[in-house]
Amino acid sequence: MKKVLFASSECVPFIKTGGLADVVGSLPKCFDKRYYDVRVILPKYSCMKQQWKDMMQYKTHFYMDFAGQSQYVGVLECVYDGVTFYFIDNEHYFTGDKPYTEHHWDIEKFMYFDRAVLSALPLLDFRPDVIHCHDWQTGLIPVYLHDSFAGGDFFRGIKTVMTIHNLKFQGNDGVEQFKRISGLSDYYFTIDKLRTGVDGNMLKGGLVYADAITTVSNTYAEEIKTQFYGEGLDGLMRARANDLRGIVNGIDYVDYNPDTDKNIVVRYNYDNVLEKKIHNKRAIQAELGLAQDDNRFMIGIVSRLTDQKGFDLIAYMMERMCEQGIQFVVLGTGEQKYEDMFRWFAGKYPDRVSANIYYSEEMSHRIYASADAFLMPSLFEPCGLSQLMSLRYGTLPIVRETGGLRDTVQPFNQFERTGTGFSFANYNAHEMYNTVMFAKYIFDARRDEWNGLIKSAMAQDFSWQASANKYQEMYDWLIG
Incomplete structure (x- = not known):
């Protein structure tokens, strides 16, 4: 049985602001359950609907050092549509009326999330073969795996995939601030690692350290190697061209089915x-x-x-x-x-x-x-x-x-x-x-x-x- 953990900032049906949530919510159901155990981990936002919170069960909690403080990490769990979902709970970071708020605060909360995901894994009774990271919000997971989580048998050999849903959004912040909050040393803040100009860059970290990179169509995988579409990372994309592949997204053919859609006035199919x-x-x-x-x-x-x-x-x-x-x-x-x-x-x-x-x-x-x-x-x-x-x-x-x-x-x-x-x-x-x-x-x-x-x-x-x-x-x- 191959074990895969999706890490994401959003996921249908629990929380959605865009297409990322559709991908992370729909894809895990489609793997052959005889050979793949695919689970999902995301933040537990206070703005989630109560019906989803009511389904979550307490799994464990602990404290971890983060940004110079001891921070609470709660882990909740629920099974939905045959897939196991984990939720990282911390009211300091995930309270608010929407999942993304102010830029600097978002950087800090997703750095917290990335460290919390790896810290929680040994307590979950689930050791993934692959952690599949989605967009900049999870970009430090591959970096931390190479850094403070590199020792010990549990994490040895875990592979990472970084999926770019939109290269425009990268999770940038000033290097000094980035260093202080992430806890990463000077070693990581060179131009061939996490640095872009005067900033540290979460997505770039993921793209440098992940074992494989995907994006959401073949043409986009080619486009981001060019200056026009590369958003400043085209050189890195060319350097990692052998590890980059495009896999086009799908849509949920149950939700989007004109033959059964309850939202439309007259249903129809290919024949009529x-x-x-x-x-x-x-x-x-x-x-x-x-x-x-x-x-x-x-x-x-x-x-x-x-x-x-x-x-x-x-x-x-x-x-x-x-x-x-x-x-x-x-x-x-x-x-x-x-x-x-x-x-x-x-x-x-x-x-x-x-x-x-x-x-x-x-x-x-x-x-x-x-x-x-x-x-x-x-x-x-x-x-x-x-x-x-x-x-x-x-x-x-x-x-x-x-x-x-x-x-x-x-x-x-x-x-x-x-x-x-x-x-x-x-x-x-x-x-x-x-x-x-x-x-x-x-x-x-x-x-x-x-x-x-x-x-x-x-x-x-x-x-x-x-x-x-x-x-x-x-x-x-x-x-x-």
Whole structure:
């Protein structure tokens, strides 16, 4: 039996701010339980819902030296969906109304978490062969394993994997502060180890000391070796190219299933999508006060409203797209300028634009099920999950060819009649607009071809099972 421990700052269903939580919550269920025992460890935040806290059972507690003080470490446990979850409890660090707060404080609390994870392991009756660390918040686990936890039989031979979900976020803090809190010596603060400029860098520590590195798509694994996408770590990524692999994320095919989804008005599947999907479009047009018209081209957007997601391109072309009669259903929050932009267009074109400036899981499912196309013109996108969800619901993605978007959306080829969506290469507003208009032309004038694309999209398999098989191969390679 091979034992793997996922360490993460968030995990569905307990706490979620983004796609990281979906990965850590969904993947462990998919491993073959005859050969793999995969467990998860995360902080016990006070802002978790009471229903999850009520499921947790006390496991153990102890005190450890951290940042010059003796700090309490409680460990709780629960089994959910056949997977064992551990929670590190410390009210000093994990109290608050959300999991991430102020930058310096976040650095300190996740340094505490990384040391607490390793300190707790000998008391858990679970010695992992591999600790799989997710994003910068767990970056010091591989470092500590090489440092203060290097002695003794228990930790000897434990391998580590570092997964980059988004290289933009690295966990930087000034070197003196970093040194004082982490307890690491001067040895680690050279440019070939944890230092970047004047800062210590948690993610860089993980990337230097982990035995293997993964990121969430093949294209992103290549992109981060370049200066544009490398966020200052491209040299390190090139140096570790032999240990780096891209494994595309999946989505939960039980949660995201148009045939059983309780959030949508009319359920449908691959066989009856062409007759039944339209009922969801009619329902959302009625609900949101949009023009009631089956033949209006409707684009869905479910996203954080930020520059990274390409909203400057959309803002530049929004007026022209509205003038073409395209309907937009937007869901999400983010930068004020984009929230205001969508509200303004919803006021000007109430029959065409619905700006839902909040987040709702239920509403997101309804948009995936009702829109004709789904727009994601990202500047960079390590993997992206929304395009996988839209494929699952037969809503055709219109994406920029970057990261996971390039790996998961096959552009329409009108000569061979192949593809699962539409894409454009350059980060350019006119190129995006032309691609949207080409998709609209296929929808308007060549409906048979459009319907063929819907069927192709729904036939794709981006379930977690496919990803889990690739992670299993990597663990086998690491453990030997």
